[in-house]
Amino acid sequence: MADIQIIKRSPAEQSLAQRRAKEAMRNQVAMFSLMIFLTLISFSMVVAHLSDVVGFSKFFVIPTLFLFAAVQVGLQLYYFMHMSEKGHGIPQMFMFTGAVLGFLIPLTFVTIVWW
Amino acid sequence: MSSVAQKRGFGATLWDWLTTVDHKKIGILYLLGGLFFFVLGGIEAMIIRLQLMTPNNDLVSAGLFNDLITMHGTTMIFLAAMPILFGFMNAIVPLQIGARDVAFPFINSLGFWMFAFGGLFLNISWLFGEVPDAGWTSYASLSLHSPGHGIDFYAIGLQIAGGGTLMAGINFLVTIINMRAPGMTYMRMPLFTWTTFVASAMILFAFPPLTIGLFFLTFDRMFSGNFFDHTMGGNTIIWEHIFWIFGHPEVYILILPAFGIFSEIFATFSRKRLFGYTAMVFATVLIGFLGFMVWAHHMFTVGLGPTANAIFAVATMAIAVPTGVKIFNWLLTIWGGSIKVTTPMLYALGFIPSFVMGGVTGVMQGAAPLDYQLHDTYFIVAHFHYVIVGGVVLAIFAALHYWWPKMFGTMLHEGLGKITFVFFFIGFHMTFLIQHWLGFWGMPRRVWTFMDGQGWNMANMISTIGALLMAIGFTVMVINIVMTTIKNERVGNDPWGDGRTLEWAIPSPPVFYNFAQTPLIRGLDTLWVEKMDGSKEMITPAEPVTDIHMPNGSIIPLLMTLGLFIAGFGAMFHQETSWGLPVLIFGLAFTFVMMAARSLKDDLGFYVTKEQILEDMKNEKGGRN
Incomplete structure (x- = not known):
């Protein structure tokens, strides 16, 4: 229509x-x-x-x-x-946030939490 | 589909609600479901308080008491607070951004049904007499050794409900990113939309850890796994980490939408633009991010060592900064405003001191050395009830009064609303303020009863009386809702008279396609801008009247969830019965068949014709489809 x-x-x-x-x-x-x-x-x-x-x-x-x-x-x-390309700002933000969290949390485990 | 109101039989109405993909109806379903579980959790709370009213009480047995505290916590967090907030998000956010529906109406419906069936699954445990009893945190060292199927109900029920929450979160993210009306830039979004956005992003990152933790627990308990069993090389502490990596963001997922609700109410009833809008947005995002960096402050006494404790203590205290920014912005919004103390505003005014008290005790616990003293005492109970009841529940009640006309088209009675507030507010402080001292005096949390002569009798009595006052307040609210519904006095677009955001520019309740013409957003507080410009129509249209594409309803979400619900019972009983495994397989297969049905059959939706829309616009009121 x-x-x-x-x-x-x-x-x-x-x-x-x-x-x-x-x-x-x-x-x-x-x-x-x-x-x-x-x-x-x-x-x-x-x-x-x-x-x-x-x-x-x-x-x-x-x-x-x-x-x-x-x-x-x-x-x-x-x-x-x-x-x-243009218009990928939001996906980038979420991917980087996810990457930062996915990196920081294991880093915390292996540095200050478990040892 | 016609938007002209017509009489329909009970069956047709029921079918309509079971298959609906309309965000406003799903919002109402979430609200009703959430309120139902709120009543259940409330009854559990009342029994807990009655048991603790006097020393050496034996109203309930020790085992039943554990069931009650576990189910009270789990129900209130997962099945009451979050769904009710989702109800408001569903009903209001698309209206605030000028959208006709959410981005994924089907997934929206699926999310609701998963919450409903997950909650049902969890509470069916009462009928089996085997109820989760390891606390809402369900630490693995306890939960692995809990006999019966109690913890299985917890693991599977939350798995299903949690899946629904994740879907709802993703749906809101995509809706807010993609479906904003022309001119609705990020920095023109109302604060409730902003907080919904940040809370949804937190759901996106926080719920997968819960899913994984619950799967581990399910495997350990039902499929002979050893993730948390230290005798088999597992580690029981991992559950605590996984749970709190989810659990801490979860409390911000609850409180951020509450902040959004109060931001709307303060601006509306102070009749002033929200003070420091930009700072509010920034603070919201910062709280969202920091919320992921503090989980170990729940585990100071586990023995992580001074370095870990110090780092998490500092991170915890850092969150007080953006929260403080918010508190001062609210105060400065009221400052110099033309204040109208309506019921929602009353809740908002009561919220500030209550939440600040909860926040301050939070910072106290953030100090790791002090936390060693406070850990597992009633001080903790007092703290989290101050933030959750003083923050989230007050926000829910405020929003219920504030948006009730938009959702149902009638106004809740103001007088009764204020009576509700007085009873609830006094009862709340009476119940929980004294519990801080109970904590200092050494009363441990989660105890079934206590001995006479420890100086705790009077405080516990006061606390129980406060709980009764809260129950009276809630009852008055239910009476209010029933009376309002029976009277059914219809209201116009903007019943408060001071609406600032877009939802007040359209009829209450809105027509099912929300906006006849997509609005053009000309600034923050869209409706206020139009009012100040003296616009007659209250909406500047961004498009001519054309056919509107809308999605069809579907029963598939309910059936998909039903499959998971059945599979849950199969998983639970597969070790001791012969029918368990077939039921598990059948349930999962049923869900997959439904998913295939959804994927293979194209459902292209339907068009609301231009003539229909013009007729609705002429009738002005529109119809409740």
């Missing part, structure tokens, strides 16, 4: 939209390759550790892996799940 609205774009708007889409695509591909690259490095680090390459002790490999993992999660959320 509700009318279907048809919004026509002017040529200028059309070219702007195209340029934006192209840019977004370039970003996506760039981020995708970066993520694959990070994954490759992670695997190589573990292999290097397992084959006893000098310098790849677990005290170096594990923190680096965690760091890469955090970067990957960020990229995933912001580029592939579009959190960097």
Whole structure:
């Protein structure tokens, strides 16, 4: 029953939209390759550790892996799940609040409550 | 669906209420359900006080006393206070933000039915004679060893009711984020909407820990788990942490909407804009966040060590700051206002000193060394009744008088309302003020009876008389409600005459689609802005009159919950009976079938036609669909 609205774009708007889409695509591909690259490095680090390459002790490999993992999660959320785009303020706020609580409470347990 | 009032049979009316997805009707259902459990919890409280009236009393046995205190606490928190507040949120928040319904009407209905069946499940324990008896906190070291099915009723009943609460919370979050009318920015939302928003966010983060804790407890008791059994490598303290990580935010979930209610009432009846609106919003959010950082102050005496105790003590005291901001803002709202002492305003005025007293004793307990003295004494009982009765219950009564005309279209009698207040308020202070001293004099909480000659006799007698006064006050209110309903004198849009927010711009009760045209919000206190501008219509429309899309009612929420209710009995009896396991499986399967039915069958709702709306607008009164 509700009318279907048809919004026509002017040529200028059309070219702007195209340029934006192209840019977004370039970003996506760039981020995708970066993520694959990070994954490759992670695997190589573990292999290097397992084959006893000098310098790849677990005290170096594990923190680096965690760091890469955090970067990957960020990229995933912001580029592939579009959190960097407009109108995601509220979901971001709730995700960060949840992350802060989910981090603080276990931190309390392992620092001041249990030991 | 027609909005023209027509006579309908009892069956049709009943079916309408069972299947409703209208937020106003669900609000009324929550209110009625909550009041029912409030009466149950109240009766339990009266028996507790009668038992403690005199030393060496044996009105009830020690075991029954444990049942009573456990069910009183659990009922009042989960089944009375929260649902009644949800009732007001449902009935009022969509109106305040200019929405036609909540974001998820189906989930709203599901949330209500889960609360109703969860509460029923919990209270059926009385019929079985095996009642939860480990306190409302149900510490695992007690609850794992409680014989019979009492604690099973607690674990499963709260699991179902808690699921409903989580749904209600998510629903309000999405409603407030997405369904605000054009122009209703966050900083133009009425305080009751703001506090609902923050409380819902707290529900979102606080209820999952409860769910997990209750599942652990269910597994330990019914499915041979060992989460809390230290002889099997579990840890009984984990329950306390999980419970209070939920439990402390829970008390703020209760008090924040109460703050919102009083903020509305102070501004309305002082006929002034709320003082320090921005600071009030900020304080609300800050209380919401800090509420998650203080859970271990319930566990100072567990032996967490001085570092943990000190940190949680400081965090606890920090909450007094935003709360103080609120108190002063309310005082400054009244200051210089043109005050009209109506029944809701009377409650609001009584709330400030009562709640401050509860808050001060809270800070006292926040001091960890003092808490070692106060722990598990009547001082604690006095404190939390001062904040919950002096804060939440006064707010509920105030809101009941304040929004009754908006929800039901009639005004509660002012004189009787004031009599209610006097009895309840005096009774409340009489009951609980003296309990602070009982605590100092060493009376432990949760004791069945006490010996003569310890100097506690007179204080306990006073306390019991106070409880009777509260019961009289509540009875007067029930009489008031019955009389008002029988008289049924209809009132207009703004019966208080000083309404500031959007809900007072539409008929009482509103038509089922709330707003014929979505309103344009032109400032904080929307209706007040329009009044000051001399607008005739009281609403600046943001759209022309067009067809309105509304959701269809559905019986599926009730059936889904019924499945969980049946499954609960199966889980409880599966160890000792042969029918337990099949019933458990059948109940869960039934729920899944209902979920599938909901998912697979498209329900696209219906349209209220433009002609219909124009006719309603001409009739002005609208109809009660």
